[in-house]
Amino acid sequence: xxxxxxxxxxxxxxxxxxxxxECSKAADREGILAAVHxxxxxxxxxxxxxxxxxxxxxxxxxxxxxxxxGLSLSRDDALAAxxxxxxxxxxxxxxxxxxxxV
Numbered sequence: 001x002x003x004x005x006x007x008x009x010x011x012x013x014x015x016x017x018x019x020x021x022e023c024s025k026a027a028d029r030e031g032i033l034a035a036v037h038x039x040x041x042x043x044x045x046x047x048x049x050x051x052x053x054x055x056x057x058x059x060x061x062x063x064x065x066x067x068x069x070g071l072s073l074s075r076d077d078a079l080a081a082x083x084x085x086x087x088x089x090x091x092x093x094x095x096x097x098x099x100x101x102v
Contacts, residue, residue, distance in 0.1 A: 006087040013058065016051050019043045058082035 018036070023029035036043055059075070062082030066073045073081070 006083050009083050009086045013054050016047055061085050
C-alpha cells in the first residue's frame with residue numbers, strides 16, 4: 001500500500017507543464033517561452049524530459065530507501081518506495097505547518 005498522499009505525488013509528476021512556470025521578471029519569462037517554442041519539440045519535449053528526470057529522482061530515492069533497509073526489490077518496487085517516501089515527506093511537511101499554526 002502506498003502512503004496517503006501518494007496520488008498527489010504521482011499526479012504532480014505526471015502533470016508537469018513548464019509553459020505555466022513563473023519568473024520574477026516578465027521579460028525573462030517571455031524570452032524563455034520564445035526559446036522553448038523555437039526549440040525542436042517545444043514544451044512537449046521539454047516537459048517530457050523534465051518528467052523523466054523527476055521520475056528518475058523519485059526512483060533513485062526509492063533505491064536508496066530499500067538499499068538502506070538491506071532489501072532487494074524490482075525497479076517498480078523501488079519507484080513505489082520513492083513515491084511512498086515523497087508522500088511521507090509531504091505529510092510531515094503538512095503536519096509541521098499544522099503544528100506551527102497551533
